[in-house]
Amino acid sequence: MERYDPQQIEPKxxxxxEEAKAWETPNPPPGEAPENHWYQLEMLPYPSGTLHMGxxxxxxxxxxxxxFRRRNGFTVLRPMGFDSFGLPAENAAxxxxxxxREITERxxxxxxxxxxxxxxxIDWTREISAHEVDFYRWTQWLFLQFFERGLxxxxxxxxxWCPNDQTVVANEYVVDGRCDRCGTQVEARIMDQWFFxxxxxxxxxxxxxxxxxxxWPERTKTIQRNWIGRSEGAEILFRIDELDEDVPVFTTRxxxxxxxxxxxxxxxxxxxxRIPRDEVQDYAKxxxxxxxxxRAAETVKTGVFTGMYVTNPVNGEQLPIWVADYVLMEYxxxxxxxxxxxxxxxxxxxxxxxxxxxxxxxxxxGVVVDSGDFTGLPVDEAKRKIVEWLHEQGRGxxxxxxxxxxxxxxxxxxxxxxxxxxxxxxxxxxPVPEEELPVELPEVEDYRPKGVPPLASNExxxxxxxxxxxxxxxxxxxTMDTFVDxxxxxxxxxxxxxxxxxxxxxxxxxxxxISQYIGGIDHATGHLLYSRFFVRVMRELGLVGFGExxxxxxxxGWLQMGGSKMSKSKGNVTGPDxxxxxxxxxxxxxxxxxxxxxxxxxxxTETGIEGVVRFLRRLWRVVLDxxxxxxxxxxxxTALARKAHQTVAKATDDIGRRFQFHTPISAVxxxxxxxxxxxDDPAARFAAETAVxxxxxxxxxxxxELWERLGHEQLWEEPWPQADPALLEPDTFExxxxxxxxxxxxxxxxxxxxxxELIACATSSERVKAFLDGxxxxxxxxxxxxxVNIVTK
RNA sequence: GCCGAAGUGGCGGAAUUGGCAGACGCGCCGGACUCAAAAUCCGGUGGCCCUCGGGCCGUGUGGGUUCGAUUCCCACCUUCGGCACCA
Numbered sequence: 110m111e112r113y114d115p116q117q118i119e120p121k122x123x124x125x126x127e128e129a130k131a132w133e134t135p136n137p138p139p140g141e142a143p144e145n146h147w148y149q150l151e152m153l154p155y156p157s158g159t160l161h162m163g164x165x166x167x168x169x170x171x172x173x174x175x176x177f178r179r180r181n182g183f184t185v186l187r188p189m190g191f192d193s194f195g196l197p198a199e200n201a202a203x204x205x206x207x208x209x210r211e212i213t214e215r216x217x218x219x220x221x222x223x224x225x226x227x228x229x230x231i232d233w234t235r236e237i238s239a240h241e242v243d244f245y246r247w248t249q250w251l252f253l254q255f256f257e258r259g260l261x262x263x264x265x266x267x268x269x270w271c272p273n274d275q276t277v278v279a280n281e282y283v284v285d286g287r288c289d290r291c292g293t294q295v296e297a298r299i300m301d302q303w304f305f306x307x308x309x310x311x312x313x314x315x316x317x318x319x320x321x322x323x324x325w326p327e328r329t330k331t332i333q334r335n336w337i338g339r340s341e342g343a344e345i346l347f348r349i350d351e352l353d354e355d356v357p358v359f360t361t362r363x364x365x366x367x368x369x370x371x372x373x374x375x376x377x378x379x380x381x382x383r384i385p386r387d388e389v390q391d392y393a394k395x396x397x398x399x400x401x402x403x404r405a406a407e408t409v410k411t412g413v414f415t416g417m418y419v420t421n422p423v424n425g426e427q428l429p430i431w432v433a434d435y436v437l438m439e440y441x442x443x444x445x446x447x448x449x450x451x452x453x454x455x456x457x458x459x460x461x462x463x464x465x466x467x468x469x470x471x472x473x474x475g476v477v478v479d480s481g482d483f484t485g486l487p488v489d490e491a492k493r494k495i496v497e498w499l500h501e502q503g504r505g506x507x508x509x510x511x512x513x514x515x516x517x518x519x520x521x522x523x524x525x526x527x528x529x530x531x532x533x534x535x536x537x538x539x540p541v542p543e544e545e546l547p548v549e550l551p552e553v554e555d556y557r558p559k560g561v562p563p564l565a566s567n568e569x570x571x572x573x574x575x576x577x578x579x580x581x582x583x584x585x586x587x588t589m590d591t592f593v594d595x596x597x598x599x600x601x602x603x604x605x606x607x608x609x610x611x612x613x614x615x616x617x618x619x620x621x622x623i624s625q626y627i628g629g630i631d632h633a634t635g636h637l638l639y640s641r642f643f644v645r646v647m648r649e650l651g652l653v654g655f656g657e658x659x660x661x662x663x664x665x666g667w668l669q670m671g672g673s674k675m676s677k678s679k680g681n682v683t684g685p686d687x688x689x690x691x692x693x694x695x696x697x698x699x700x701x702x703x704x705x706x707x708x709x710x711x712x713x714t715e716t717g718i719e720g721v722v723r724f725l726r727r728l729w730r731v732v733l734d735x736x737x738x739x740x741x742x743x744x745x746x747t748a749l750a751r752k753a754h755q756t757v758a759k760a761t762d763d764i765g766r767r768f769q770f771h772t773p774i775s776a777v778x779x780x781x782x783x784x785x786x787x788x789d790d791p792a793a794r795f796a797a798e799t800a801v802x803x804x805x806x807x808x809x810x811x812x813x814e815l816w817e818r819l820g821h822e823q824l825w826e827e828p829w830p831q832a833d834p835a836l837l838e839p840d841t842f843e844x845x846x847x848x849x850x851x852x853x854x855x856x857x858x859x860x861x862x863x864x865x866e867l868i869a870c871a872t873s874s875e876r877v878k879a880f881l882d883g884x885x886x887x888x889x890x891x892x893x894x895x896x897v898n899i900v901t902k
Numbered sequence: 903g904c905c906g907a908a909g910u911g912g913c914g915g916a917a918u919u920g921g922c923a924g925a926c927g928c929g930c931c932g933g934a935c936u937c938a939a940a941a942u943c944c945g946g947u948g949g950c951c952c953u954c955g956g957g958c959c960g961u962g963u964g965g966g967u968u969c970g971a972u973u974c975c976c977a978c979c980u981u982c983g984g985c986a987c988c989a
Contacts, residue, residue, distance in 0.1 A: 327906080327907090328907060328983080331985095335904095335906090335984055335985045336985075338988065340989085342989085359989070361988095362989080437988070440988045441989060444989095445989050447989090453903085454987050510988075511988095630984095633984085634984085704915090704927095705914055706915080709908090714913095716913090716928065720927045720928055721927080724927080726942095762918075767918070771915080771926090774927090775927075778925095778926055845921080847922090849970090850921095850969060851970095852922055890921090890969055890970075895922085896921055896922070900969045
């Protein structure tokens, strides 16, 4: 019999699909929109190298969904592109030498070859790359829409500076105080930088405006919720007479206001500069130099008394003002009212400096005490009443504070989208007029990072007249964070060659939100949050008619090597090329999904791929054998036929509803094993066709070849098999008989027996009788088609 | 500290609504074919005991609910993830 030879059949079918334009999905003409449509997307790759097995897992999963939906009557959009701007690609270029464009394009080309070799069903006519002018002119256009509405602004603010990458890094991509890209400790710097006003959408982003079919993992929502960090409380004004200032304080515990015994300013607070005491100024200078993490790691709290006092608005008490670095300028108002009795940090500080501690909450009864007119009120009511009272006095109001900071998106690097702004001495920040877009990324002599934007070195590009007054002005030389590109790339896929708009509103509203987005959870507070922010703004701008970019979201687990995540930056990657060469794409695709649940982290190991290869070979042989038998008439009702129907039901439910990809493979293995045991079964051919049809999303080349040998064509267009409910249940089943919950016998019985008949079967079993031992039967439980439990105790 | 997820054979894992724990695969053991090997095929494979009929134990630990719990409830342990001097 002919051997299974993937190296021969895989290129053959890839060519067939290409010539048939099998995976191309043109936009439907207006008014002819198909009812069932599906936008399948996986996070796009950085072309900073080539694909590793983590990508293979990600895209194969998307591929299985694509085939499954196509064959279930959906019109499926499944595009691909490259996140080609940004640090990963640029750093790769620096390492290898040469221009970032050459290297990213070379990597993109290599990835394209890998993707084709793996046989993924991708519509390449929609390919986009972030670094191509056709794409980034619309990134610039979108930036201008944000800028004009004050949602993109330039300001001096504390930012994270990565000394290795020589650029500002967003909070979202600083992990444990280190740059997520290179692992270097970032420094806090105050710099003039560009920000997107994502904080204005903090409340909106806490709400998921999903379509009725939408579904986000709870843990991802939790991560975003923690990141946004909404706290409800009040802002209360404290008077400093000496400075003639009313200082606002944010607190979540206005109910403890009577327990305040001192007051603290962050060392960076603007008022600190106005305190005429050398030790205060020295302290502020010292702490400013230290990073937040170091400050948090201190075992003993530090601080200095200012000699000044504030008035507690609730009782007129004079509270001493301290400056201490446990109060952070970035959160709330940079000041706190200290209640050492009911706040651990305040208590620690009070104990260190021997400040008074005054209890105002009776924890046992949950009421406030020693709090003037509010004494005796339950905590929640006291919070409300105290704020109400303060409001009447003009000394406070309910307030909300967030952990979320604005998104800093300007980078002092070369390989990114230029920011279309011109700095004019007279007119300030002037947007480049829309008709002058794109602002093309200029060539520079040396793009390596030196702390100043490389674009500034090209003076011919840099110096331009102000669009308003025509006087000499300079272009913005920072470039955009690559996460700006990825915040909207998925919208461009729907209309990728549009040259008068980023996309057509009707087309984008037809395809979006994305039916299924697949990618790593590491982007929960970055890319996924930024994209939601972008879509919210774009809806306000009337560009799109939906509020969420991603309807369903799924996170694949990480592949690990030696216990740590497989990633290019760690250097512990392994690619698919050698495996594909040795075993074929179908084996690699099937194996990566067979390894385990796709949403769990898995240690990468090649032991085991042999098992999948053996399965594919077994399938090959048994199907060729079945193909030689004459087709059977009608629908034979045999145990094998029923197994085939059960397998259809399981695979359909697992892929479609449960989003579980490894168990359908097991199910087809079981079917194949049974087919091998019963080659002469009248349903053998039916079982063979079913197995081939079900394995097609995983092993499309093998399946197509076998389908052809079974006398059919174009399995990729063949409707997904349907399980016949009448044939799902076997006509007999193994009745489990328990006595007092323990299995004592099993009998093969007809499926259509009544409860009474089942009990009769059970009690007539000799083995069961032995356990009953003539004793009293107190109760009998019957689970139809499963078991009988006889209770004697 | 707060929030969230998860603990099942030697290994990856299955058990979907409370109903046979260990499907499927890896590995391992034995056998067939072979001069030999590879490939392939057949059988076995949670632990302990056994008179070979079978019995007992067993899904992180301890309790509970139930005729029946990997599944539900309570407490705890461990691992992983998010947040964290966030007022």
